Amino acid sequence: NAGVTQTPKFRILKIGQSMTLQCTQDMNHNYMYWYRQDPGMGLKLIYYSVGAGITDKGEVPNGYNVSRSTTEDFPLRLELAAPSQTSVYFCASKRDRQSNQPQHFGDGTRLSIL
Amino acid sequence: RKEVEQDPGPFNVPEGATVAFNCTYSNSASQSFFWYRQDCRKEPKLLMSVYSSGNEDGRFTAQLNRASQYISLLIRDSKLSDSATYLCVVPRPSNTGKLIFGQGTTLQVKP
Numbered sequence A: 001n002a003g004v005t006q007t008p009k010f011r012i013l014k015i016g017q018s019m020t021l022q023c024t025q026d027m028n029h030n031y032m033y034w035y036r037q038d039p040g041m042g043l044k045l046i047y048y049s050v051g052a053g054i055t056d057k058g059e060v061p062n063g064y065n066v067s068r069s070t071t072e073d074f075p076l077r078l079e080l081a082a083p084s085q086t087s088v089y090f091c092a093s094k095r096d097r098q099s100n101q102p103q104h105f106g107d108g109t110r111l112s113i114l
Numbered sequence B: 001r002k003e004v005e006q007d008p009g010p011f012n013v014p015e016g017a018t019v020a021f022n023c024t025y026s027n028s029a030s031q032s033f034f035w036y037r038q039d040c041r042k043e044p045k046l047l048m049s050v051y052s053s054g055n056e057d058g059r060f061t062a063q064l065n066r067a068s069q070y071i072s073l074l075i076r077d078s079k080l081s082d083s084a085t086y087l088c089v090v091p092r093p094s095n096t097g098k099l100i101f102g103q104g105t106t107l108q109v110k111p
Helices: none
Strands: A004-007 A010-013 A019-025 A031-037 A043-051 A054-057 A064-066 A076-078 A087-094 A109-113 B004-006 B011-014 B019-025 B033-038 B045-050 B054-057 B060-065 B070-075 B084-091 B099-101 B105-110
Touching: A004 A087, A019 A031, A019 A087, A043 A064, B004 B084, B011 B019, B019 B084, B019 B105, B033 B060, B033 B070, B045 B054, B045 B060, B045 B070, B070 B084
Parallel strands: A010 A109, B011 B105
Antiparallel strands: A004 A019, A019 A076, A031 A043, A031 A087, A043 A054, A064 A076, A087 A109, B004 B019, B019 B070, B033 B045, B033 B084, B054 B060, B060 B070, B084 B099, B084 B105
């Protein structure tokens, strides 16, 4: 019963490098989300997806890209890493659009850009 | 008025105390609410869902007052392990499943 799995758990990148944060869920959830959380701050939505092949921007999409080719996977891509992208990244999923369904979170990727 | 507002605290209480957090929301059409718990630099974890007037789960009781548009979380017999930030969360009224997070209330339970 894995739920939402994120890899890697930790990563240090140099400025200008690129990487993909992986997120997969085994609950057959249609809706998936990427958040970032800076120290002492709240969660900010980067991108979300309401189903395979459908993605949309959240509050802070600049510098990121996503894809959703399958129901299970929702990778987040950083193309040109910048120090401002140092943060903890959480992926979450939700069964459907019903408001009484909560989001379930992965345990995060801690990313440092140096 | 903020969409979801919480007292950030911190609330410092001794073990065994009863503590209550309030949360107000602005959209009177909201039907469902959630309390999440977040430990330092960990992921938010669902604590309780609140649909009707409220519900209880062990030492935790959530209450909903639709007329005044607030939700409360009551923790009885506080444990050291209850120390965390408690997030009041309201679904955004759309088809996207997006959530509106309160800024969180920090609880520190002391021996």
